[in-house]
Amino acid sequence: MTTQTPALLIDDASRHYAGTPAPAVDGVTIDVAAGEFLALLGPSGCGKSTLLRMVAGFERLDGGRITVGGRTLSGPGTHVPPEERRIGLVFQSYALWPHMTVAGNVAYPLETARVPRAERERRVRAALDTVGLSGFDARHPAELSGGQRQRVALARCLVMSPELVLLDEPLANLDVHLRAAMEEEFADFHAKTGATMVYVTHDQAEAMALATRIAVLDHGRLAQVAAPRTLYREPATRMVAGFVGQGAVVDGVVTGPVAAGRARVRLFGAEALVRCRPGQPEGPALVCLRPEDLEPAADGPIAATVVRAAYKGGFVLVEAEPQAAPGVRLLLRVSGDAQVAPGEALRLAVRDGWVVPEGAPPQERLTPARE
Ligand SMILES: Nc1ncnc2c1ncn2[C@@H]1O[C@H](COP(=O)(O)OP(=O)(O)OP(=O)(O)O)[C@@H](O)[C@H]1O
Incomplete structure (x- = not known):
């Protein structure tokens, strides 16, 4: 029998901000398999973003451990800085450089990593193709729709072939119709790349539509982690029963x-x-x-x-x-x-x-x- 190393293991992770009465994240354990699409779901203030920022390396842990592909990134005496984690990040504010073209934005992380020009151009083309933006190379962010900008942000993340992609409410700023279209884009993006994804949302319909499993957080604690159907049909707590469906x-x-x-x-x-x-x-x-x-x-x-x-x-x-x-x-x-x-x-x-x-x-x- 083989036991697969989880792509991401969050092991009894906690974070208590100084001067606040209770931990924002309180002893959360979740293992995420390679290729899985995990949604972190819960009401405002339940600790979703803090947990994601802990995985990204922007927040230090007060307890527990985070490993990616078996490598400890955060734990007692260890804190690998964000830029050395090989983790892709996509946030609701696209954070594109306005003065750079689409191709320039997508190429930026490759330039920083000193990838040679020919390979850079090939990877930028492939990434833009994956998100359906071939032919948009020369445009500037101001000349794109909100959904297209979000796709550029996805391509910029994809171009580095990260082991793990973290997405924090990436659709929050888009209108209802665009959200639905982008949901499909994310599902496609996941299918094409096979990347392991962790997706923060407070929108249960979005989580249900996209995730292989959903982890529901309640006041910093993990209330339940299960496939969408199980979560709906067999909620473990009153909070999950009321929040989902x-x-x-x-x-x-x-x-x-x-x-x-x-x-x-x-x-x-x-x-x-x-x-x-x-x-x-x-x-x-x-x-x-x-x-x-x-x-x-x-x-x-x-x-x-x-x-x-x-x-x-x-x-x-x-x-x-x-x-x-x-x-x-x-x-x-x-x-x-x-x-x-x-x-x-x-x-x-x-x-x-x-x-x-x-x-x-x-x-x-x-x-x-x-x-
Ligand atoms: N830098 C900080 N300093 C102190 N407290 C913080 C800080 N960041 C977050 N918190 C608190 O930690 C708790 C969890 O916040 P977090 O942003 O992780 O929740 P969330 O589930 O992502 O909420 P939302 O959906 O509103 O973004 C909240 O009570 C919040 O007020």
Whole structure:
């Protein structure tokens, strides 16, 4: 059996800024396989950028270790400076030189590294070709769209053939349409180069669309790292359940039996069968109900009242309040043809759900590109 060295290993890494009450990054462990696209996701201030800056070498660690391809870059007594890490960086501000042409910007890191002219020109051409900007060599950044500028920044990073590429909210400054187009560009870029990527975002849709795995940070700690589908269907904590995807996290009681990943739960006085981790104990529990887990049904056991109904094109997103739990809001989708109005009574059936195993170990290891 062979054990592959992870492309990037963040091992129990911490950073506590002086004068702040709590660590920005608190004992985070993640290993990233070669060729993996890992998204770091979480609300503002959860420590995503700090963690990325630690990997890049701009921040020192207060504890733990960071290795890339088996080489320790940060650790007790070790801090390799950013420029010696062979890591590509792409940030939301493209940081292109305005007085240089596109080709000049992309060639810049090669010049700094004293790469001979002929090889430099070949690599610049190849990098511009990869990002779909052949023929733009002579333009200046001011003559490009936001998306094109971001692609130049990608090409400039790619031209150095980095082992690892770090991207910090690279689409944050682009409008919605351009973001969608650039998402595809990033997916292409990843497929073509096979580079290992770590991508910071607070946009869960972006993370879901791009990443092989997503690491969710919550107040500097790793809440869960898993494939997008697992994160959505089997959130490990209340925070992950609420932050990723739509739906509700509600109080229920596991009444058993718990077998084959299923449990019987009592929800709003009704019985339902939902998914759970093996060994889920009986008793009070949090249950995550996604919109597709709930269905209006004439004989549904949960009596509810429509609070809001929003036509979303093709379907209506309904917010409903169970009569047994005033203040709780459930979300479900009904057909776009259905007439649903606030105040209406509704009976709901629970088709699926997930018992949130708060307190269980957060780490899930998966090989890249596999669910
Ligand atoms: N240089 C600094 N000095 C002191 N505190 C800092 C510094 N940089 C970040 N912090 C604090 O560390 C915590 C994590 O910040 P960080 O920028 O890593 O979060 P983030 O998840 O990237 O947020 P955002 O999505 O808003 O960029 C925050 O509480 C922030 O205020």
